[in-house]
Amino acid sequence: MRQRFPGLTLVSAGQLPLAALAALFEAAFSGYAVPIRQNAALLAARVRSEQIDLEHSRVALRDGAPCALCLLARRGDTMRIAAMGVVPAARGAGLGRLLLDEAIAVAREQRAARLLLEVLGSNAVARRLYERAGLRPRRRLLGWQRAPFTPRAEAALRRTHCIELARALGADHALDWPWQLAPASVASGYAWMSTYAIADKAYAWIDDRARDRLALGHLFVAPHARGAGYARRLLVSLQAHFPGRAWTIPPLVPEEFGGAVLEALGFTRSALDQVEMELALG
Structure with a gap:
């Protein structure tokens, strides 16, 4: 060629x-x-x-x-x-x-054993290129967004190291994270990301560089603390810490992860999504 x-x-x-x-x-x-x-x-x-x-x-x-x-x-x-x-x-x-x-x-x-990639769902040309080479869709990765709100209460929020979040993620073996959200990516620490937590129960991994919005990479509740409202408490605490900022979640959330939880927290789907694709090489 x-x-x-x-x-x-x-x-x-x-x-x-x-x-x-x-x-x-x-x-x-x-x-x-x-x-x-x-x-x-x-x-x-x-x-x-x-x-x-x-x-x-x-x-x-x-x-x-x-x-x-x-x-x-x-x-x-x-x-x-x-x-x-x-x-x-x-x-x-x-x-x-x-x-x-x-x-x-x-x-x-x-x-x-395998080759992965992500492509925007709207990029039909690239998707055809990958499919002709033998890659197949594995799952959809969704983006979410939320308008700023006025928090009514605030929990004890602490700043922590990304390693703590990576350990918590790694301990939950039931979840198959996309590459950029996997424990190895979090542990290596994107320089622009910050990690916040409520005790050892809930974690947020955010990019707060923009003055008008927060980009949320992870909103993770440890298995032992689920069902007790910690995701909402963490979101409220972060909004109090960063008042007036809207929320965006990049299109990296697997379709099978947490959609009902995000909707209950006031998030709506954003226009962008990605398709994770895979080629088996073994």
Whole structure:
């Protein structure tokens, strides 16, 4: 297939300085449905938290200039396409399929048992590309939102370390978290996330950088404390701590997780969702 791309070479993403890779990442997602801003510090945090393997990730060079990338992550026997994109000037020529085929080949060479990725539900073109390569939908990941409210009461809220939340998540073996919400991601600590808790019963993992809203990654109640209203108490306490801010939950919540609980807490589905897809390699 590479004969179709004269002047094109694929190299390890580890060959690029992190700042150059971050600039390529941002350019490759130009015009994406969700605006993406990237710099070396943010990309470094993502590499650490998602266990992105830069050595086995790929960058496409056309006449020596970076024009596309595919970032691969690995945990155990599972690999994941953490990001794949092509700069606008190089789109429409089949580079996406070239990078996807390369990612599958690398995953096989590394003896991975399966390859995962997420794609926006509205991105029909990308979904067809992945399906033609053999990936199949595994589940839907939903986003949620809520308007700010005036809290009537407040529980004892404490700031804690992400490791405490990761341990609590890891102890609940019944839940199959998506990659970015898995205990390994939480434990590695996205630099922009903060963790709050009520005792050892309920935890929230939030991004509070925006002045008008809170992005909620986790609202987790430990199994021994469920059914006692701790999710609501934690939400109320956080709203009191961050008054006037609206709430967003990125489209990472599995459809089978907590929808009734979120609705009871006043959340509604957002327009964005993702499809988690899987290719069995064993």
